[in-house]
Amino acid sequence: MQIKPFLFPFIMIVSLAQGCSFSYSSKSSSDSSGSSSKSSGSSSSSTSSESSNDTEKYQQQIISYSSAYLSTADFDRLAFSRGVSEIASANGITNWEDDDATLIAIGRALKKSNITGSAYETYKDQIANSDAARMKLIQKGYEMKKD
Amino acid sequence: MFSSALHAKAFDYIYITASEGNASGGHTALRFDDETYHFQHYDGGIIRLIKDTSTDFDFQYRYLENRTFHQAALNLNDSDYEQLLNHFSLHFLLQKQQDDIRKEINLNIALLNNQTQHSQLNIKGAGLFSIKAVPRKTESLTNYQLQQQINQKYGADFLTQRIVQLKSEVNALHPEPWPKNSLQLSEVTFSPIPYSFASHYLDSISKILLLETIKNNYTLNPQHYFSPEPSLFILSQAEISQLKRFQLVLSHNLLTLINSQRPDWGNAAFSLYARIISLSLSIESGKFVFLDTFRDSSPVIDYTEVARYETKLLAQKNNALARIVQIKAALFTEQHIITEKTYGQLEMLSNYYYEREDNLQNKQGIRISGEQLLASKSISLPEMLLPKITDRQIAEGLARFEAYQQSIEQQLHALYGYDLFTRNCVTEITRTISHLPTNNQQIKELSQLTDKNIISFIPFGSFRNLSDDYTKQALPSFRHQQLAAMYREENSAIVFLREFNTLSATDYKFNDQDAAFLIFTDDNILMRPIFGSINLVAATIMGLYGSFSLAFDSGKALKDGTMGILMSLPELAFFNIRKGSYKHLSFPAN
Numbered sequence: 001m002q003i004k005p006f007l008f009p010f011i012m013i014v015s016l017a018q019g020c021s022f023s024y025s026s027k028s029s030s031d032s033s034g035s036s037s038k039s040s041g042s043s044s045s046s047t048s049s050e051s052s053n054d055t056e057k058y059q060q061q062i063i064s065y066s067s068a069y070l071s072t073a074d075f076d077r078l079a080f081s082r083g084v085s086e087i088a089s090a091n092g093i094t095n096w097e098d099d100d101a102t103l104i105a106i107g108r109a110l111k112k113s114n115i116t117g118s119a120y121e122t123y124k125d126q127i128a129n130s131d132a133a134r135m136k137l138i139q140k141g142y143e144m145k146k147d
Numbered sequence: 148m149f150s151s152a153l154h155a156k157a158f159d160y161i162y163i164t165a166s167e168g169n170a171s172g173g174h175t176a177l178r179f180d181d182e183t184y185h186f187q188h189y190d191g192g193i194i195r196l197i198k199d200t201s202t203d204f205d206f207q208y209r210y211l212e213n214r215t216f217h218q219a220a221l222n223l224n225d226s227d228y229e230q231l232l233n234h235f236s237l238h239f240l241l242q243k244q245q246d247d248i249r250k251e252i253n254l255n256i257a258l259l260n261n262q263t264q265h266s267q268l269n270i271k272g273a274g275l276f277s278i279k280a281v282p283r284k285t286e287s288l289t290n291y292q293l294q295q296q297i298n299q300k301y302g303a304d305f306l307t308q309r310i311v312q313l314k315s316e317v318n319a320l321h322p323e324p325w326p327k328n329s330l331q332l333s334e335v336t337f338s339p340i341p342y343s344f345a346s347h348y349l350d351s352i353s354k355i356l357l358l359e360t361i362k363n364n365y366t367l368n369p370q371h372y373f374s375p376e377p378s379l380f381i382l383s384q385a386e387i388s389q390l391k392r393f394q395l396v397l398s399h400n401l402l403t404l405i406n407s408q409r410p411d412w413g414n415a416a417f418s419l420y421a422r423i424i425s426l427s428l429s430i431e432s433g434k435f436v437f438l439d440t441f442r443d444s445s446p447v448i449d450y451t452e453v454a455r456y457e458t459k460l461l462a463q464k465n466n467a468l469a470r471i472v473q474i475k476a477a478l479f480t481e482q483h484i485i486t487e488k489t490y491g492q493l494e495m496l497s498n499y500y501y502e503r504e505d506n507l508q509n510k511q512g513i514r515i516s517g518e519q520l521l522a523s524k525s526i527s528l529p530e531m532l533l534p535k536i537t538d539r540q541i542a543e544g545l546a547r548f549e550a551y552q553q554s555i556e557q558q559l560h561a562l563y564g565y566d567l568f569t570r571n572c573v574t575e576i577t578r579t580i581s582h583l584p585t586n587n588q589q590i591k592e593l594s595q596l597t598d599k600n601i602i603s604f605i606p607f608g609s610f611r612n613l614s615d616d617y618t619k620q621a622l623p624s625f626r627h628q629q630l631a632a633m634y635r636e637e638n639s640a641i642v643f644l645r646e647f648n649t650l651s652a653t654d655y656k657f658n659d660q661d662a663a664f665l666i667f668t669d670d671n672i673l674m675r676p677i678f679g680s681i682n683l684v685a686a687t688i689m690g691l692y693g694s695f696s697l698a699f700d701s702g703k704a705l706k707d708g709t710m711g712i713l714m715s716l717p718e719l720a721f722f723n724i725r726k727g728s729y730k731h732l733s734f735p736a737n
Contacts, residue, residue, distance in 0.1 A: 092491035092520030095400040
């Protein structure tokens with residue numbers, strides 16, 4: 001990649017004609033944080049079974065979103081739920097409220113966001129809609145050593 | 148200085164070579180294993196952080212756009228690596244949230260203006276069902292069993308009562324002011340999106356329509372399901388038993404969903420109910436019946452283009468069929484419990500296969516991508532279901548949302564306005580890194596990359612400025628990979644003579660993304676001015692022809708010729724921008 005300094009102006013003129021890439025994805029509204037792949041023709045969606053790696057990737061998406069959301073001052077359960085739904089749906093999950101992987105990931109996010117004590121109990125109760133089995137799964141995620 | 152720590156993890160700084168059109172300055176990205184982050188210039192003059200899977204990113208840039216990557220690997224210890232990755236992930240989500248706020252405002256304006264054809268104003272999933280078609284016996288039986296389960300769990304009048312309750316909720320809805328913190332954007336704070344009037348309204352309508360679909364036994368829309376012909380899709384008794392167990396789980400999920408406190412369960416329940424019905428059809432017929440999972444806005448190519456790329460599309464179809472064999476075998480292994488995701492993967496790939504199979508046979512256009520793990524066909528919000536609020540409420544609501552829209556647009560421009568010199572795909576990477584509090588020397592050095600010299604804000608310049616201590620490598624473009632393989636396996640002279648020009652090159656076909664050119668110039672630097680001159684002559688002829696055909700082709704040939712001239716000029720001085728792009732390539736196996 002050696003290049004002579006006298007060529008710099010020419011490189012600049014050529015490069016500045018348009019600058020960096022314009023968004024090809026701006027033509028599509030499908031891109032989302034939850035999107036796992038653009039097409040089943042791509043190898044990223046060609047896995048033959050749901051591996052633990054797939055689950056971990058899905059959980060990481062939920063953890064990233066939940067941690068970012070929980071970092072805001074006001075927690076709005078309805079708005080938060082819609083964000084989780086978007087990621088779950090892109091990953092083929094309809095009823096995420098009873099999905100183990102999702103609830104465990106939310107627990108992991110609560111831990112990662114350093115939410116403790118009564119604040120943690122309130123969030124857990126609200127997200128699980130006071131359902132004992134769901135709260136147990138959130139707790140399981142919270143107590144995991146990861147993150 | 149950059150000695151690797153124990154358990155070092157590498158991330159890559161990638162410089163993507165220039166391409167014609169909107170990328171003549173090249174591009175840059177940061178890769179963390181299977182996630183790639185990069186900044187793109189968007190409509191409206193703003194720059195946004197994008198996250199792609201690394202395979203999708205490679206396929207777009209190295210294969211379809213045919214651009215070589217130059218990659219430098221930087222080693223970090225686990226903690227610094229995670230910190231940097233989390234930092235980019237947070238910024239990506241933060242910006243996505245801001246974009247969603249903008250969409251939410253537009254949605255409210257569309258609803259208050261009664262724009263029923265607005266692309267966002269729709270009921271997702273409702274299009275999977277039809278009120279006109281007559282249900283098959285199996286569908287009626289499945290619906291009857293579901294209604295029985297609902298009656299047992301929630302009482303005999305549940306469906307009717309819930310519909311009445313939801314209708315009363317909808318009638319009480321009206322636009323309300325948003326909290327101030329949702330409307331103050333910042334580069335570092337995650338702004339909450341309020342559960343707005345329009346979203347609440349559409350969610351409620353979605354729930355009402357879903358419950359009415361179940362109550363009135365509306366049938367699956369015959370346009371949105373299919374059963375592929377090959378014997379591979381025939382089900383054995385054991386496979387049918389497994390599908391029955393899967394269907395039971397889904398029915399249980401649907402029962403829970405329709406009484407959920409989650410605001411948007413209507414859309415999810417449509418997808419779920421449609422899948423339950425399609426499984427009944429599969430079980431009854433002894434052959435897979437899949438829902439059409441292509442999203443509503445899937446890109447379609449017309450039959451002229453299908454015919455042109457028929458060989459590639461046929462190969463894609465056959466590859467998909469081979470993969471379906473593997474996925475089906477894995478799905479029905481004895482120990483395996485079918486999940487929504489594993490079934491969704493089979494359905495998604497079957498959609499990809501059937502779209503090619505059916506339309507190649509019937510000589511029709513093809514939806515080239517857009518299949519999803521869950522089916523979700525939308526309908527526009529019916530006019531009779533538009534909100535019944537007073538003119539005053541509409542006027543006040545509109546005034547408020549238009550003011551929000553203006554404020555958000557101004558803030559986005561102020562925070563993320565694109566600038567060729569100071570805010571581009573290189574400077575945004577370094578600026579984002581500079582916000583990360585760190586003691587790591589490599590990260591600090593990367594954040595100062597654009598300060599080094601006059602060309603460091605250009606992708607090529609930034610890569611050149613990276614320390615030579617990093618491991619650097621070139622990842623060849625699709626055409627260069629093909630050429631290398633051909634030179635290995637065939638006579639070099641024949642390969643050169645066949646592949647140096649666009650008329651006889653294997654795989655390459657002229658397409659609407661490339662301006663007129665005759666000779667590839669990215670292979671041979673010494674010959675570049677000579678080949679560039681020939682390209683210049685060809686583009687000039689094209690331009691002249693275009694000036695005569697202006698009235699017939701809306702100036703397309705003239706534009707192609709002019710762009711061809713512009714792209715040929717740098718070649719006279721040994722520089723290459725144009726690579727020649729590819730369409731409809733199959734995804735590489737590796």
